Amino acid sequence: MIGPVAQIPAGNGTSLDLYLLRFGKDGRLESPQTAELAVAAARAATDVFVFSHGWNNVYGDALRNYTRFAEGFIAQRAEFQLQVPADYRPVLIGIVWPSTWFVMDSENGPDIAGGDGKASGEIEAMTAEVTDGWDTGTRGQLLDLVDGVELLTEAQARDVAALLLGNWSEDEDGQSTRPDIDNVIDAWKEIDGVETAAGDDEDEIGVIGGGQSDAAVNAAGGFSLDPRGILRMASVWKMKDRAGDVGKLGVGPLLSRIAKPGVRLHLIGHSFGARVMLSAVAHSPVFDSNPVHSLLLLQPAVNRWCFAQDVAQLGRAAGYAKVPDRVVRPIIATRSTFDQPLHEVFHHALRGDNFGEINAAAVGDTDRYGALGGYPPQGIRFADQEAKAPGTRYDLGGGERVISANGSRVIDGKPMIDGHSDVNSPVTWWALHNLSGA
Structure with a gap:
């Protein structure tokens, strides 16, 4: 439909318009008429909240999650009697980008944690x-290798890795290099050996481990590998690149049209949606003079070096190094040891990447490859704070440009952030209240 898809009750007989904007696989805007209306409304607003989902969300999922987040945020404001300016005029914009890989049995997202x-x-x-x-021709070569095959020999695995690397897209900053075949094989072995826990996390990030028996790993004269392992890795690479393109080519230009004095932009991104928002800000010079007001990264599926001025002492800045200076408030990035995909798997799958993710031979190196949603940032001064329960304020005045909010603390038997998908809760609404001041 053209125009807002929902009106969110805001109390006192008022409501807030929620616009959903679609972006394609190439990152470009696909809702031009609704975007025109959303931009006009945003430029007349005082506060604009822009949300981006992560992996494996379809349109209906995005609408439900954005609506639930807005409703919870508004209810919490009333519960704690949080004040807003007299002229407070908010607008809500949700980003919908093609993040669903495939659907099996239902529309709830794929179970790609292995299984028979x-x-x-x-x-x-x-x-x-x-x-x-x-x-x-190249696609046919890959199909010849993987069709009907449960386990690949070492020679076959190397051929598959070579085909995938030959079609590895250049990263958007043009600074990183591709991993070589040995890097990919080493990571593939690690991923096939990672035992994963089933659960809601699969729906958002795509749990990519599966675990194999020693007999399978040692078969066929050395080792053998499940072809699904490398395809899962390749899917993570491709989705990561797509999120960057959506931010750079679609969301960034959209936000640049909204940015102006008097409009407070509040950006919220979950998982690969954090990459969407970071890429949008990094590639939009307008934010040097009209900075984003707040940026909330919920379990971000980005490398922990992403803000560094000197990535792992290699003499180059990470591609998101400019972002903290383009945001008025400190950036809050949540993390949790209970986020199994980001704390246990991410560093195996993503090793050469745009911005902060370094190409090196180490396998499972959380110092270099760890996710910001599983570990504290590297290469930047940051404030390490526990995620705050509603009613307890974050310290935003310490001078640090990034706050790593640790949601691993267990309260009454439940972690504050219980998994990768546990990002629509009083804890996250409260973080946004602290940042937005509204």
Whole structure:
């Protein structure tokens, strides 16, 4: 539909317009008429809240999650009697980008944590997505290697890795280098050996470990590997790149049209949606003179070096190094040891990447490859604070440009952030209240 998709009750007989804007696989805006209305409304507002989901959300998921977040945020404001300016005029904008890989059995997102009975279907679906845009001949070579195959020999695995690396897209900052075949094989072995816990986390980040028996790993004259492991890795690479493109080519230009004195922009991104927002700010020079007011990163699926001026002492700045200076308030990035995908798996799958993720031979190196949603930031002065329960304020005045909010503390038997998808809660609404001041 054209125009706002929902009106969120805001108390006293008022409501807030929620606009949903679609962006394509190439990162470009696909809702031009609604975008025009949203931009006009935003430029007349005092506060604009822009949300971006993570992996495996379809339109309906995004609408439900954004609506729930807004309703919880508004209810919490009333509960704690938080004051807003007399002229407070907020507008809500939700980003919808193609983050769903494939659907099996339901529309709730794929179970890609391994398991029996779905192997051929998973391979077919993931291959179709991974090879989207490849030429027919190269795609055929990959299909010849993986179709109907449960385990690949070392030679076959190296051929698959070579094909995938040959189609590895250049990162948006042009500074990083691709991993080599040995890097990929080492990571693939690690991922196939990572035992994963089933649960809601699969729906958001795509749990990519599966675990194999020693007999399988040691078969075929050395080792063998499940082809789903490399396809899962490739899907993570591709989704990561897509999130960056959506931010750089779509959301950034949109936000640049909204940014002006008197409009407070509040950006909220979850998982790969954090990359959408970071890329948007990093590639929009308008924010040097009209900075974003606040940036909340919920379990961000980005490398922990992403803000560094000198990435791992390699003499180059990370691609998001400019972002903290383009935000008025300190950035809050939540993290949790209970986020299994980001705390246990991310550093195996993503090793060469845009911005802060370094290409090196180490496997499972959380210092270099750890996710910001699983570990504190590196290469930047930051404030390490526990995630705050509603009613307890964050300290925003310490001078640090980034606050790493640790949600691992257990209260009454439940962690403050219980997993990768546990980001729509009183804890996260409260963080946004602290940042937005509204």
